[in-house]
Amino acid sequence: MDKTPASLPFDLVQTHPGLALLRLAALMAEGGAADDDTLDLMFEQMEVGALDGLSGAEIWAELARGLMGARPGAMVKALRECGVLDIILPEVAAVFGVPQITDTADEIDLGVLLVAALDAAAGRGAPLEVRFALMVMHAGKSDSPREHLPVHYRHMERAIPRIEAICDRLAPPQLCRDLALLALNECERVHRTSPVRAGPVAAMLERTGAFRDPELFEKLLLVATCDYFGYGDKEGDTHPKAELLRAARDACAGVDAEVDDPGMARAQAIATAFRSERWAQA
Template sequence: MILDTPMPSKFTPLPPELLQTHPALSLLRLAALSAGPDGRLDDETLELMFTQVATGALVGMVAADAWPELVRGLMGQVPSNMFRTLYACGALTEVLPDVAAVFGVPQIADDPPQVDIGQHLLCVLDEAARCGAPLPVRFAAMAMHVGKSDSPPEHLPIHYRHVERGQPRIEAMCERFGISADCRELALLALVECERVHRVSEIRAGPVAAMLERLGAFDRPQHFTQLMTLCACDYRAYPRRTTHDYPKASLLDIALKACAAIDEAGLSADGLQEARAAAIAIAFGSERWSNSQA
């Protein structure tokens, strides 16, 4: 159940200008506004929205027109409120079915040993808002778990091959809504790499060098920074970690600074990778190579 706290009793009137647009966009605008400073919508407004959805307000919705309203909510102060509102009025499964499908699905954690992926997703989004993360980070937080909704039940809370299931779903979502390339690229990168970043170890210098290259640390620093922001938000969204620093960010920062000191002149691609691994090993005080992938 997504709605775990009561709605405020204050009535939130429907803005007149919204009533003049397509009903679906009016509904999505209200959901997006609930992520803003005025907070969640009241029961009367939610009941009206529920009636609109039940009577076909979302039929014929043009996804590309809906995306700006979803962006408004994602970029709000409390993005989770938009998703709670969409769920409460029955719209989430119609507007974002792949995202709706992860609610109620368990995922392994530390303490407690399992979390609801959907609830965790809401916490990640709110953490991203607290640190002022840009849209690509927030979209990736919303999208990167979509391959876990139909993991074989006998494997839960582990999600084998969720990357293979998630990639076409993220690509289809981006195509449907006309989502920008930077959002798409970060979501696909997070799908593959976020859990690897969480597992990165200082005793595996070679794979760390390879990871930094995959993450764009050397040639796409903004992309790398956004992924690390997402990973930090994901880490702090777990119970009892809200105020913690993200330890893997510090580890990769040490590795990146070690690589920055390398004189790359005359080095081949393989030679550069070897030099990076050696520099990271010295910085970590660890073995240079490992057969396992970071």
């Protein structure tokens, strides 16, 4: 297919060139391929200032369209390869090429992880806020001290203002901001959940809203699950640590929140459910 501007779909030709550029990328999330001609066209449009004057709300509408596609990772890759991601989401563009350690002590490019996790979210029919969280939650890792890589010390502190800046700039729904910040703080802790420490698990359930906002809690577990499968070497359909946290939450169902020490009562309930004296004493 000829990729000159005159041969683009009619609705793209008739709209603002910047919106046409973003919509073309969003359409790639529906299964289109970003061939060299298309990327060249997108780069040329970016170079001549097609994005100038677009509001954050207009940019967000097209990003949301692509994020909800069947292959959102393809949109992100295309935006990066033509240079547009550096303009509209520099905080996300910066994580490409940055190493992240895996649970096998190997390394993965954070950009590769981000793209794969987004596609895993699409495969699970995840809502927009989950996909947004997966896209932005690594933003604090782009400038980790080189001598510490692939470990990212204090990345959460660096990420908070960046995620808030993205949200201020693009104005996504409030739930996108809330879940992204929750995932930033808790996703890696989900991955590290231990079946022998009832106290910290009970505290995590309380902190992440497992009892007061179970829907948000489930979305956090979905973020963690998609991130887990983004590493590409996992088997099965579920994240073992997410299932462990669900079982721990269910074990607390009979605990009265009005007892003198609900945290201790929940820890004991979790320990009893998993028949672990060592866990009960943690």
